[in-house]
Amino acid sequence: MSSLQQRMAEHGFESNEHYDYIVRCLHAAPGNDIRCLNIEGESGRRKTAFANALAHALTINHILYHDFAQAEIETAAPIVIKEDDESDARPVLPIKALDKIMSDACALSEAEPTVLILDQLQIADFKEHIRLYKFLIERQWNYNDVSFYAHRKNFFLFLIAEEPLYHSLQKHSLKVWVRSASDSIHAYQHDDFNLDADAQPVIDALNQCFRSLNVFPTQSEYYKILHDIRHHVHTASELAQSIYGWTEGLDRELLHSPALHNQLTALMPVIENYIGVEEIVELSSAPEPSIRN
Known part of the structure; x- marks a missing residue:
């Protein structure tokens, strides 16, 4: 930034x-x-x-x-x-x-x-x-x-x-x-959010979903989505709600299209694998990271 x-x-x-x-x-x-x-x-x-x-x-x-x-x-x-x-x-x-x-x-x-x-x-x-x-x-x-x-x-x-x-x-x-929403793709990495390397597959999969949505969250928006993934998300529907809830300018109809539903459903095993091996850190108690240059 x-x-x-x-x-x-x-x-x-x-x-x-x-x-x-x-x-x-x-x-x-x-x-x-x-x-x-x-x-x-x-x-x-x-x-x-x-x-x-x-x-x-x-x-x-x-x-x-x-x-x-x-x-x-x-x-x-x-x-x-x-x-x-x-x-x-x-x-x-x-x-x-x-x-x-x-x-x-x-x-x-x-x-x-x-x-x-x-x-x-x-x-x-x-x-x-x-x-x-x-x-x-x-x-x-x-x-x-x-x-x-x-x-x-x-x-x-x-x-x-x-x-x-x-x-x-x-x-x-x-x-x-x-623009009402940003379409500039930022290739976020796990250390942008003070996370370990095993979070990267989730971030990579999310990045692909946002490319399909033709919108890309700011870092603070992305941070909140990752927080929900680590603490609240259990289904593809809940993931869609968090993505819509935190991302400005997102096309809701596109998010709920069959193609995006399939992408989010395919992302769930990646999330489950990450949560299963990650020692959960309370992100809510950590300060929000600043975007790296």
Whole structure:
């Protein structure tokens, strides 16, 4: 596990994928535009978890979040500024949530690294997409005749949408794809889980099952499955329940297909042979191992 993977896992996003390269590209993006990451992927809030974990993993000082799916909070009445001459009293429009968080992020970026995450952007009015595009190239946010400037060195914008972004906005963003489940095969070994060599046949057989399922667990997910195998699993049905229960993004129908049932049934003698010769160690009392590089 890379240090970035480890830090992201500590903040709630675990994956077998490596994102070090995309982070280097984002940091070194050419030009004077605000650096923007367009986080694409299958529908669901995993993209949100990715954005939050990545921002924390990069040790960003300020992380701000706005969800367009949340209803706009309306001000009951406009604020009125009264000047010396009462006849010159003028109304000041309430600040929209997007304007407030954009101006806050700009101000914070003047001194320290700041990430602004804008989620569910497909819900926003199209004119807001255009404003965001202009912000990327002009590095300033305007509303109510006030301008706020973003420090290009410190400001990062993360965009999340369930639909393609406005074309010009997309062209000025670096895209990254976040899968709902990992298909990157990691050839786990027994010592990844602090187990003896006689556990390897079980791990090898499990690896083959996951190849058939076209999904591969993260190490913590795999660890929990092995724990169940050592302490609870007695049948192929129970093994299937543990695999489904601990593995994110798994196709349940495929797991319960005749072909996979046969694979899991064939795996049971391997498990029985392992449990029969292994001096059972209480994994629940041992610390979770860290993924090896």
